[in-house]
Amino acid sequence: MFDEWLDKYExxxxxGKSLETLPDSSKTEDKLIKGCQSRVWLDWKKEEGRxxxxxxxxxxxxxxxxxxxxxxxxxxxxxxxAASDFSVxxxxxxxxxxxxxxxxxxVSMIETIRRIAAENL
Amino acid sequence: xxxxxxxxxFPVLDRKVYGKPLVYFDNxxxxxxxxxxxxxxxxxxxxxxxxxxxxxxxLSQECTDAYEQARDAVRDLINAPTREEVIFxxxxxxxxxxxxxxxxxxxxxxxxxIIVTEAEHHSNIVPWxxxxxxxxxxxxxxxxxxxxxxxLEELDKLITDRTKLLCVTHISNVLGIVNPVGKIVEIAHxxxxxxxxxxxxxxxxxxxxxxxxxxxxxxFSGHKMYAATGTGVLFGKRKWxxxxxxxxxxxxxxxxxxxxxxxxxxxxxxxxxxxQNFASSATLKQACEFVNILKDSELTQNFKQIxxxxxxxxxxxxxxxxxxxxxxxxxxxxxxxxxxxxxxxEDLAILLDxxxxxxxxxxxxxxxxxxxxxxxxxxxxxxxxxxxxEEVDIFIAALRKAVAMxx
Numbered sequence: 001m002f003d004e005w006l007d008k009y010e011x012x013x014x015x016g017k018s019l020e021t022l023p024d025s026s027k028t029e030d031k032l033i034k035g036c037q038s039r040v041w042l043d044w045k046k047e048e049g050r051x052x053x054x055x056x057x058x059x060x061x062x063x064x065x066x067x068x069x070x071x072x073x074x075x076x077x078x079x080x081x082a083a084s085d086f087s088v089x090x091x092x093x094x095x096x097x098x099x100x101x102x103x104x105x106x107v108s109m110i111e112t113i114r115r116i117a118a119e120n121l
Numbered sequence: 122x123x124x125x126x127x128x129x130x131f132p133v134l135d136r137k138v139y140g141k142p143l144v145y146f147d148n149x150x151x152x153x154x155x156x157x158x159x160x161x162x163x164x165x166x167x168x169x170x171x172x173x174x175x176x177x178x179x180l181s182q183e184c185t186d187a188y189e190q191a192r193d194a195v196r197d198l199i200n201a202p203t204r205e206e207v208i209f210x211x212x213x214x215x216x217x218x219x220x221x222x223x224x225x226x227x228x229x230x231x232x233x234x235i236i237v238t239e240a241e242h243h244s245n246i247v248p249w250x251x252x253x254x255x256x257x258x259x260x261x262x263x264x265x266x267x268x269x270x271x272x273l274e275e276l277d278k279l280i281t282d283r284t285k286l287l288c289v290t291h292i293s294n295v296l297g298i299v300n301p302v303g304k305i306v307e308i309a310h311x312x313x314x315x316x317x318x319x320x321x322x323x324x325x326x327x328x329x330x331x332x333x334x335x336x337x338x339x340x341f342s343g344h345k346m347y348a349a350t351g352t353g354v355l356f357g358k359r360k361w362x363x364x365x366x367x368x369x370x371x372x373x374x375x376x377x378x379x380x381x382x383x384x385x386x387x388x389x390x391x392x393x394x395x396x397q398n399f400a401s402s403a404t405l406k407q408a409c410e411f412v413n414i415l416k417d418s419e420l421t422q423n424f425k426q427i428x429x430x431x432x433x434x435x436x437x438x439x440x441x442x443x444x445x446x447x448x449x450x451x452x453x454x455x456x457x458x459x460x461x462x463x464x465x466x467e468d469l470a471i472l473l474d475x476x477x478x479x480x481x482x483x484x485x486x487x488x489x490x491x492x493x494x495x496x497x498x499x500x501x502x503x504x505x506x507x508x509x510x511e512e513v514d515i516f517i518a519a520l521r522k523a524v525a526m527x528x
Contacts, residue, residue, distance in 0.1 A: 005139065005475045013468075013526055037483045037498065038467045058497065059465035060527055061472075 009061070016064030022056035033108050038062045040105055044116050050075050051120060053113070066109055073113055081117035086110050122417040124424070127507045130155035130411070134507060141477030144512045144519075149294055149322060149456050149503035150481055151344045157407040161187075162349050165400035173399045174373055174390075187403035192389070194409035199339065200330040201356050208355040208362070208392045209402045213321040214244040216340035216355035217288075219392060220317055221248035223365035224286060231257040234283045236314075238263040238271055239493050240293040240300070243486045245319040249288060263289070265493060269296035269445030273304065280312045287316045291323025291339075295490045295499065296445030297456030299327060306335050315361065321345055325505070326454035328416075331356050348408035349401035355392070362388045369394040415506050424506045427513060428455040431504060434517045435459060438524065444494055455504040458485070461520075464527045466498040472523035473500075478516050 026043050033040040038059030045052050053074045057063040072088055073081055089110065128134050131153045136143045145153060165187070171180035173188050188209075196204045210216045229235070235249045239262055253260045261279055264272050271289070280287070287309045292299050302323075306316045315337035323329060324341040331339050338361070343352030367374055367385055371394035376384040385391045415421075432453075435441055440462030447453030460466060470482030481501040484491050491498060502516065 009472065009475065010526060038465055039497065059467045061468045062465075 012064035012068070013060050014064070015067040016057075016060040016062070019055070019063055019067040019070075022054060026054075027056060033105060033112050038105070040066060040109065042066070042109070042112055042116075046120060049077055051078060051081065051116065053116075062105060065106060069109060069113060078117045078120035081113065082121060086114075122414075122420045124420070124427075124507065124509050127415070127420065128509070130157070131507055132156065132159070138477050138479075139475060142515070144478040144508075144515050146502040146504065146508070146512075146516060147479045147481050148325075148505045148508075149345070149501060151350070152325070152347050152505055153507070154349065154404075155347055155407070155411050157411065158347055158349060158404045161404045161407045162400060165403055170400065172396055184399050184403070187406070188397065188399045191403050191405040191409075194406040195354055198329070198409045198412060199324075199354075199356055200332050202332060203359065205388045206356055206359055206362060208357065208389045209397060209405075210340075210353040210355055210392075211351050211398060212344070212353035213319060213340045213342040214248075214353075216338075216353050217244055217317070217319065218248045219355055219368045220338050220340070220357070220365075221252045222368045223392075224361065225252040225256060227365045229256045229258050229285050232283060233258040233285045234261050234281060235259070236261045236263060236279055236284060236287040238289050238300075239265045239489055240269070240271065240296055240298070241288070241290050241487065241489070242294050242319065242321065243488070244321070245288050245290055245317075246489065258285070259283075262489075265296070265490075268448070269293070269298045270448070270451055271300055271305075273301070273308070276305070276308055280309065280314055284312070284314045287314050288319065289316065290319040290321075291329075292326055292454050292456065293445065293487070293490065294322050294456065295458045295485050295487045295501065297322075297454045297458070297503075298445050298447060299323075299452050299454055301451060302336060303334050310335065322454065322456065326456075337361055343402070343405050343408060346408055347411050349404040351398045351401045352405055354405070359388070362392070367391050367394065371395040420506055424504075427508065427510050428504055430510055431455065431457065431502075431513045434513060435502075438517070438520060440464075440524075444490075444499060456501065457503065458499040458501040460496060460499055461524050464524055466496075466500045468527050469500050469520070469523050472526060473516070473519050476515075476519035476522065478519050480516075 022041055027041045031041040031043050033042055038057050040057045040062055042055045053070045055066045133153050169180055169183045171184050173185040192204050192207050195207050201207050237246055237249055250260055263279055266272055289305055291302050302318050309316045317338040318336045320339045320341040325346050337358050339356040341354050344350040374386050374391050374394040376386050441459055443457055443459045445453055466482040470480055473480050483498040485501055
């Protein structure tokens with residue numbers, strides 16, 4: 001009954017559990033990513049020309065996924081992020097493993113990361 | 122009749138997803154389609170397709186007959202006094218919007234009041250909210266108690282001489298409680314307030330008799346009761362349907378048209394403007410016939426046992442809370458919305474899907490119910506008579522596995 005999907009999800013869940021939680025003061029309406037069934041907050045800061053993301057979610061799998069995105073995009077310049085085609089999401093086989101409904105906030109997460117990069121170009 | 126005999130009607134139930142047998146528990150969102158419904162739709166598409174009520178040729182005649190026979194079947198199913206009181210729409214939402222517009226235009230003015238309940242689906246809130254915005258009317262709310270039952274004792278003082286309509290769900294799509302709509306209609310009528318019943322779930326789990334209920338409107342979808350998607354019904358008492366202006370203007374809903382004047386057709390045509398979804402609506406006949414097959418006593422008894430088993434198994438999962446507790450007078454339909462302590466509803470639904478189990482998660486188009494119970498969402502598993510005890514076992518095992526992974 002349980003097969004290779006299990007490893008993938010156990011890994012994502014582990015990532016979600018180990019991602020540092022945001023302080024409640026950072027979980028504000030303006031940091032909330034729309035389009036997710038679960039609530040996702042994405043915060044960022046710019047230091048020495050690089051953008052650092054931090055995020056949180058009330059759902060563990062969503063949190064694991066955003067943790068993965070942060071691992072890839074945090075600490076990069078706005079130019080680097082803007083130049084990315086985000087094909088990494090396809091490569092690691094995430095997209096087809098997420099329910100392709102409006103509950104899927106992955107697209108919204110990527111759009112938000114893109115927008116933040118664009119605002120910092 | 123056994124569950125296996127019923128399952129044979131549903132080709133999709135043999136499907137495998139992710140290499141596992143599909144366990145379909147998202148029935149409160151839409152049911153699966155039995156073969157006679159699929160055959161009818163196929164036949165309309167491949168062999169008998171022509172616009173209805175218009176042409177004199179044979180195909181048009183066939184399609185018109187099929188469409189009108191479906192109206193007769195629905196009339197029988199809900200025991201409507203006459204076939205003209207059965208209006209075809211695209212779904213329960215469209216049915217309610219029709220009343221919100223047409224009834225609202227005719228009878229609702231500034232300062233009037235519409236009553237809804239806290240247990241409603243957005244489809245039985247938003248049209249009324251929009252009407253109230255348009256007419257500067259007020260929307261009032263009948264609350265539910267902690268067990269998910271309507272607080273009927275509040276109804277008396279909620280109804281005033283400005284109340285124009287009371288809108289209540291027969292069965293909440295979240296809580297699953299069969300609301301005492303007959304009693305509610307009685308109370309409302311004693312104060313001359315008509316009642317609209319949202320029967321989207323009610324038509325699936327109850328034997329609906331609109332004359333016995335005495336409700337003024339009963340709205341439901343076809344796709345939750347085995348018919349093709351894009352089908353719906355509005356039952357309305359003749360006195361209202363004949364007194365309201367049409368919702369949509371267009372073809373077939375008129376008697377005469379000139380640039381100076383338009384005379385509307387009689388009911389039901391008055392409310393069926395434009396080319397109808399006749400191919401899908403025709404399947405309501407086969408769906409109604411199938412609902413009658415499901416009335417088999419052995420099947421009904423067996424299904425009751427499976428639902429009871431499901432409820433008990435759910436309650437045995439540590440930290441699991443089911444929303445909506447049935448009573449003898451107001452029993453619970455097999456619509457089980459729940460949360461597991463310390464686990465997010467979305468996480469559960471994602472992992473259940475990977476194990477072949479289809480459930481719903483999130484707000485389920487009922488944000489006020491979520492707010493009432495202080496949650497951001499729930500998981501919902503809803504059963505129909507084609508579901509088996511073995512499927513319940515697969516679901517419960519998957520649920521336990523998912524909870525263990527997430528905690």
